[in-house]
Every structure is written in C-alpha cells, then in structure tokens.
Amino acid sequence: MTMPTSALTLLLQPSWNPVETLRMLLSYHFMQNAFLAGTFIALLAGPVGYFMVLRGQSFLGHALAHVGFAGAAGAVWLGISPVVGLLVFGALAALGIGALGERGGRLSVESDIAIGTVLVFSLSLGLLFIRLASSYAANIYAFLFGTVLGIRDRDVVVIAVMAALGLLVLAVIARPLLFVSVDPEVAAARGVPVRLLAYAFLLLLALSVAVAVQVIGVLLIFALLVTPAATAQQLTTRPALGIVLSTSLALIVIWLGLSVAYFTDYPVGFVVTTIAFVFFLLARARRGWRANAWRPARIARAGGVR
Amino acid sequence: MDMKQPVIEFEGAAVTLGERTLWHDVNLRVLPGEFIAILGPNGAGKSTLIKAILGLIPLSAGRIRVLGRTSHRGSTEIGYLPQRHAFDADTRIRGRDLVQLGLSGTRWGLPLPGLRRLWGGDRTARAEAKRVQEVIDLVGAAAYADRAIGELSGGEQQRLLIAQSLVTRPRVLLLDEPLDSLDLNSQQAVSALIHRVASEFDVAVLLVAHDVNAILPYLDRVLYIARGQTVLGTPHEVMSEETLSHLYDTPIEVLHTRDGRIVVVGQPEGVAYHAHDHAH
Numbered sequence: 001m002t003m004p005t006s007a008l009t010l011l012l013q014p015s016w017n018p019v020e021t022l023r024m025l026l027s028y029h030f031m032q033n034a035f036l037a038g039t040f041i042a043l044l045a046g047p048v049g050y051f052m053v054l055r056g057q058s059f060l061g062h063a064l065a066h067v068g069f070a071g072a073a074g075a076v077w078l079g080i081s082p083v084v085g086l087l088v089f090g091a092l093a094a095l096g097i098g099a100l101g102e103r104g105g106r107l108s109v110e111s112d113i114a115i116g117t118v119l120v121f122s123l124s125l126g127l128l129f130i131r132l133a134s135s136y137a138a139n140i141y142a143f144l145f146g147t148v149l150g151i152r153d154r155d156v157v158v159i160a161v162m163a164a165l166g167l168l169v170l171a172v173i174a175r176p177l178l179f180v181s182v183d184p185e186v187a188a189a190r191g192v193p194v195r196l197l198a199y200a201f202l203l204l205l206a207l208s209v210a211v212a213v214q215v216i217g218v219l220l221i222f223a224l225l226v227t228p229a230a231t232a233q234q235l236t237t238r239p240a241l242g243i244v245l246s247t248s249l250a251l252i253v254i255w256l257g258l259s260v261a262y263f264t265d266y267p268v269g270f271v272v273t274t275i276a277f278v279f280f281l282l283a284r285a286r287r288g289w290r291a292n293a294w295r296p297a298r299i300a301r302a303g304g305v306r
Numbered sequence: 307m308d309m310k311q312p313v314i315e316f317e318g319a320a321v322t323l324g325e326r327t328l329w330h331d332v333n334l335r336v337l338p339g340e341f342i343a344i345l346g347p348n349g350a351g352k353s354t355l356i357k358a359i360l361g362l363i364p365l366s367a368g369r370i371r372v373l374g375r376t377s378h379r380g381s382t383e384i385g386y387l388p389q390r391h392a393f394d395a396d397t398r399i400r401g402r403d404l405v406q407l408g409l410s411g412t413r414w415g416l417p418l419p420g421l422r423r424l425w426g427g428d429r430t431a432r433a434e435a436k437r438v439q440e441v442i443d444l445v446g447a448a449a450y451a452d453r454a455i456g457e458l459s460g461g462e463q464q465r466l467l468i469a470q471s472l473v474t475r476p477r478v479l480l481l482d483e484p485l486d487s488l489d490l491n492s493q494q495a496v497s498a499l500i501h502r503v504a505s506e507f508d509v510a511v512l513l514v515a516h517d518v519n520a521i522l523p524y525l526d527r528v529l530y531i532a533r534g535q536t537v538l539g540t541p542h543e544v545m546s547e548e549t550l551s552h553l554y555d556t557p558i559e560v561l562h563t564r565d566g567r568i569v570v571v572g573q574p575e576g577v578a579y580h581a582h583d584h585a586h
Contacts (some may be wrong), residue, residue, distance in 0.1 A: 054398070171416050179411025182399055182455075185388035186470070189360045190412050191380020233398040237454045242398070 014263045025259055033151040034215075034268075038254035040156075040163040041212050042224060046247025047170055048208040049229030050239075051201065055181045058226050059112060060097065063119035064206050065221045067093035068213040070126035072143050077133035082143075083158055086213055090206030093118050098202050146217030148258070148268045155214065162211045169204055173197060178239055220269040224250050227276035234283035249279060310337045311374070313478050313510045314359060318368035321354055328354050330367065332536050334529065338477065339508040341501060341524050343515050343541075346531035347573065352514045353389055355531070356480045359512070360386060373477060380412070385471030389482040389514070393463055397456035401447060401466040404455055405438050408473040441469040445499060461492030465499070472503065479503070481513045485520055493520040500524070518545065519567045532573075545570070 014021045026032050052061050068086045075085025097118050101111035130140055142150070151159075170177075179187040180194050188194045212221050228249035232242045257272030264271075312335040320330035328351030336342060344352045357363040359370055361377040370377045372384065442451045445465040450458055455466065464484055471479060481500065485493045501524035504511045515521060518528070518541065528544040530537045532553050537544050544550075545568050550558040559571040 056394070056396075172414055174416060175407075175410055175413050178403075179407045182397065182404060182407065183411075183470075185390065186386055186408070187411060189362060189379065189384075189386045189388070190382075190408075192412055237398050237400045237403075237452075239399060239403055 014259075021259075025262055030149050030151070031258070031262065033153065033156050034148050034258055035255070036156050037151045037159045037215050038148065038258055039251065040160045041215055042228075042250035042254045043247060044163040044166045044208050045212050045224040046228055046250040047174075047243050048166065048204060049225040049250070050232060050243045050246040051170075051177060051181060052205060053226060053229040053233055054178075055201070057205070058222075060115055060202075061205055061209060061225050062222065063097070063115045063122075064090055064093060064209040065213060065218045066119050066126075067122040067206075068209050069143050069218045070122040070129065071210075072213065073126045073129035073133065073140075076139060077129045083155075083162075083210065083214065086210035087207070089122070090210045091203055093122060094202035094206040095199065098199050142217070143213070144217050144219050145267070145269045146213070146215050146220060148215045151215065159211055159214065162207060166204055166207045166211070169200070173200055177201060216272065217269055220273050223269075223273040223276040224254065227273075227280050228253060231276075231280045231283045234280070234287045249276075253279065312336055313338055313373055314512070315371040316368065317371075319358065319365050319370050320367040321351060321358055321363060322366035323354070327366070327534055329531055329534050329536055332368070334536075334538060336478075336510045336512065338510055339504055340526045341504045341511045341513070341521075342527045342529055343513050343518055343521055343525050344529045344531065345515060345518055345544075350531040350533075352531055353482050355529075356386075356482050356512065356514060359478075359480060360384060382474040383477050385474065385476035385479045385509075387464075387467050387471050387479075387481045387484050389486070392460055392487060393456045393458075395456045398454050400452050401455050401458065401462075401469075402438060402442065402451045404466055405442060405451070405470045405473055406434065408470040409434050409437065437473060441472045442466070444472065444503070445469045459492075460487045461489070461496065464488060464492070464496055468496070468499065468503075472509075475507075477509060479509050479511045481511065483514050483516060486516060490520075497521045497524060522566070522568065541568075 015024065026035065049061075052058060067089050071085035071087070071089025072082040073085070074089065075082045078085075097111075097114050100114035100118070126143075176187070176192045177197050177200075179190075179192055180197050184194055208225065209221060212224055216224055229242075229246040231249055232246035235245055236242050253272055253276045256275050257268055260266065260275075261268040261271045314334065314336040316332045316334040318330075319332045321328045332355075344355060346352050354363055358365060359372060359377055361379045361381075372381065439448075442448050445468050447462065447465045447469055450462055451466065455463060458466070464487075468481075468484070471481075479500070484500070485496060488496060497520045500511055500513065500521075503509055504524075512529075513521060518525075522541060525541050527538060528541050530544050530550070530553060533555070535553055537549055537553055539549070545560055547558055547560045550560060550570065550573065554573060556572070556574060558573055561569040561571060563569065
C-alpha cells in the first residue's frame, strides 16, 4: 500500500468497511443534504414514474422538465426561488398541454404535437429569461444538470414537503388511476372520473418534475423518473411490486450515484444516469433471454389447444 | 316470460348527435338471460345504443331504464366491454390485474392490488382474489392470466376482458363487437362462452356484431338498426328479405347457405352514414 500523498486523497478512499464508508460519505453537511434530498425525490419519482411509463407519457415528462427550465430561469430573473418558478410553470404547462391535447371532451395528453409545441416554446422562454437575468453560464449549467451538491437545508425541507404531498395525492388516486391508465373506457363506464384523473396526474407529474429538477437537472431527469420505472416494468407485471421495484431502483440509483461521485471525479448526474442505464439494460436483456427460452412453449401452445 | 321483470326497458328512446337523429322510437324489453344481437351498418348507432344504456350518452327523447332505474354511469350491475383495438404490446400488466381492477379500480385510496397481501391480508382481499380467480376459470383464461396482457392473442385478451366485465356479478352484459378482431375459431369459442354465461347466470346479453353468423345458434332476438329505424324480432324474422328490404327501402337479398349461415346481399353498407360511432 502506498502512502496517500495528501489529506484529500486520504479522505476520498472508500473503506471496505461499509459503516466506515457511510461515515465518510455523511461527514459533510452538503452530502447529508444531498442524500436526504435524493431520497425524497426517489420516493416520489419511483411511483409517479411507474404510472407515467404505464400511461405512455414519458415524452410528456420530458417536456415538463424543459418547461421547468424556463420556470427556474424565469424565477432567477424575477429574483424569487427557482422552486416557485418550477412549480408555477410546470402546473401551467401541464394544464396547457392537457387543454391543447383534448379532443371532443376526451383528454389525449399523448398528443405529441401539443407536447412538442409547449416544449420548444418553453425552451425559448428559458433562453429569454437567462438573457434578461444576464445569468452566469454556471446557473444554466445547474438547471440543466442539477446542483446535487449545493442543496441547502431549506431546499431539503421544501423537497420533503413536496414529495410527501405528491405521495399523499398519489396514494388517494392510485387505484382509479391504474384503472383509467389500463382501461379508460370501462373505467369511464364504471363512473371513474377520467378527465379529473388525467389532469390530476398531469399536475402530479409537474410536481415530481419540479422536485427532481432541483437535484438531477432538466436533462438528466429521466434517470430517476423513467429509467427505474421502465426497468421495473421489464422485471414484473404486478402493479404493486412494480411500484415497489421502481421506487427501490430509484433509491439505489441515487444513493449509489452520490457515493460513487463522492469518491471519484465523475459528475453526479453522469454516475446516476449511467447506473440507471445499466440496470435497464440488464433487465431488458433478462426479459429478452426469457422470451427466447419461452419460445418453444409458445409455439406448442399456439398449435395446440386454444 | 311474463313472470320475469325486464332488466332493460327502452320507451320511445331516441338519440340525436348534433343535427342528426341516430335512431328514434326504440322500444325494447330485455329479459334476464336473453341473448340479443344488435346489428346494422356502420354508423347506424349500435355503439351509441350501448353507451346510452350505460348513461354515457344522453337521450333526446324517451327513456331507458336499467333494472328499474333510469340509466346512469357507474353501475356495478352492468358489465361492459367496449369496442377496442388490442392492448399495446408494451402493456406490462397481468390479465389478472385487469380483472381485479373491475372490482377495486373504482375505489379511492390505497391499497393497490397486491399490496394488501403484503400487509397481512384482510378478508375482503381474499374474497376478491377468489372472485377474480372464479371468473378467470369461468372464461378459461387460467393458463395465461398471469402473463402481461400485451403479450396475449386477441382471443385471450377478449376472454380476460369478458372476465373483467363479469367480476362484479352484473345482471346485464353489454358487449361492443367482441368478436371483431378474432379469428374464426376464437369467434366461435367466445360466442359459446357468452351464451353459457347468459344462460347459466341469467345474465342478459346485448352484443353488437358485424356478422351475425358466429352467434346465430345462440341468439334469442336481433335488434337491427338502419336509417334511424329499428326492427326487433327473432333472427329469422329480422334477417329476412322482406324485413330488411323494407328497413333499407331497397331490395335486399338474404341467402341461406347449406351450413346454416346467413349472407345479406345488397345492403347499402355505410351509405349516407358516416362512421360516427366507429373506432372511438
């Protein structure tokens, strides 16, 4: 073993003892805040992401993240908290996309044109706000890729409250939301308020994006909102298990990402996204392998009894 | 027949969409256990009739009573299978969950299907799981109920959807073109299944169909809608040259093949009728 050349390298060597490693990880206040905020975000992004992927609204989540960029930039220009900008813009865009995508009394928020239009307009608004605020490039960088290591105590509280609120709403609407997501027509006939739920989920998605953007940034938000949920749906077809898996994966991804980034020179966003991506590839490969293994059985069944 | 109370009653019912009256003066009494086909050209208002019974579309005249009450949304006494295209291949939900949602999907608050068992199951959960298994067995879908619905064939999906519509023990079953996307063998199997449900459980079935032949052996009556008018009667009364020619106001030929199939020739399919009720 070579002697460490400086105190810094000494500090950044992970120990084989997990307790020791954990103690090192949490020895700085900014890391404590990063872990706390990351945990709350994963707890919200996991379940909300599950429904987003199930509903086929990933592009919508992507668009709302870009809207968040405009919101945060606008808030900086006005000198108010970026969270406020994120929330207000996200909610307005969610309602706007809902209204634009509505046809004949029915909400088809999947409407790509409405989403794309709002997305690109938001990006340009963000650009304008940044020019007006004559922001530093560092600020833009923070919006786009997150400021996970710069989270203050107050941010942690705000994130925790928002995540708790989001989870509460989701817990109330979860079952009817699952029903309308899978089978909208039967749900409507059974008296489930399809439109109300569609808008409620849009707002919930906007809230989740607003929470997550603060840590992971606009461009990398899929690492927490989509990839864990998509991975979970590769692994299981049970809704409850899928939500638990999606949330667990989001937690593992953010914890592992923060830890690896702490002990290396790699940016947090890159590490988090890479881990999420690897999980997805593994799950996809497993399902592909299993589908191949099943093929003879399928052929036998198709040719046999109906 | 008179001993039984009708489960569905139409009294001079009419539906107007925009300027156009789809159908009017519809009078119909459906008895428990009856199997009735709703036939007619595209855009005649067959799906609309189903939706009017469900209370999803308002009447412009008359009334519809379901089990003695004015039709309204959200009844557990009506099982409904909408006209649809197959589930997306990426729908990663088990058939069993789809059936379960027929029971629990209208309830607010947790738990999600399955979570309850994690929290030390309660009696309703077990009763519901049992009920779900019963209907899955009834439609013969047990072999594939635990696979993702998107991976299943059209016939398999249709069986699970029928199971879902039956899970609340409805007294009325409304099926909108359930045979449409199925191959011939599946059409016959699903038709036989629907007939069995109707007779065994005394469920009244109204089934919208394009082609009457798959269900012909099981039908009690046919409601034929065309040009805003309706004709009601036994299959052979309605599917006759005289009745259909009168209804369409143009000569219609009805051929009977040797194997008992009915072929209608010369029916002006969709002419002057835009497919308003189709594919949505």
